[in-house]
Amino acid sequence: MITRADIFAIAFAILLLPSLYINLWGEAAAGDSAAILIGGEEYLRVSLTEDQTITIPGKLGDSIIEIHNNSIRFVSSPCRGKQCVHSGWLKEGGEFAACLPNRISVAVSRADMRYDTINF
């Protein structure tokens, strides 16, 4: 009662399922990423796994953001207080740094969020 085409269909399904789990439940989807926001709007979402340095154009000028060793930080920003730079490396899910004068903020999101929200 099973034709050869049936076997192909079952094989296709069995191959599809693991790839669905890997793609949708795997590391990339686990949310080891950071959102870079300009004025509260998400401008860029970056993975924390690949090291890179990004230049983000803000209201005052360019802020430089570095990703290294699963962490993210402000390297420099054209503001006066440098609160954002002093926030240092952000690693835990829910951590947040903002350069308010330049309207740029960075939020780390992970599968297991350490903080739901942070108030200053």
Place this chain on the structure above:
Amino acid sequence: MTPSTSKRPKQAAGQTPDPIEIQSAALIFKTTRDDHRIAWLAALAISIHILESALPSPIPGIKPGLANVISITVLMLYGWSAASWVTLLRVLVGSIIIGTFLTPTFMLSLSGAVASLIVLWIAYHLPGKGFGAIGYSLLASMAHMAGQFFIAYLIFIPHPGLFRLLPPMMTMAVIFGIVNGIIVNTLIKRLNDT
């Protein structure tokens, strides 16, 4: 795509209209054997659909889709167009009776049905020996789930997090697709024996 519905007067079936028939067409519908068969099978599918909706499900959104057993059986016995009639009538009438007509539930049900019918059409018209009940049922079940997710993402929940539900749901679709295919095989064997 032969079957004409019982709702349609005869002249719509493509023949030259006979003047006398047109006069009487308003009152008398000529129905074919196919019409009766589709109506009976659709009624059966609707009954199963409603019965199933009354059963509580341990996980929301997961149900066996036993009404699709009828769709696949009809596909195997009477072809794709009869199967699409039965399926679409089932979704329409089933939703009206349950009271979900034009609600999100209905939209998802319809999008799943349409997606599975499209895939079944392709599978039915592929060259070669073709699929058996299990193949059809499995493909239809997976297409149903994929179509629902697509429409759900497009209209109701446009958030990428929605797709994290897809792997377990697709697993259930594969399991129930194969199980339903086995049921169809048994059903057809019984029908042939009698």
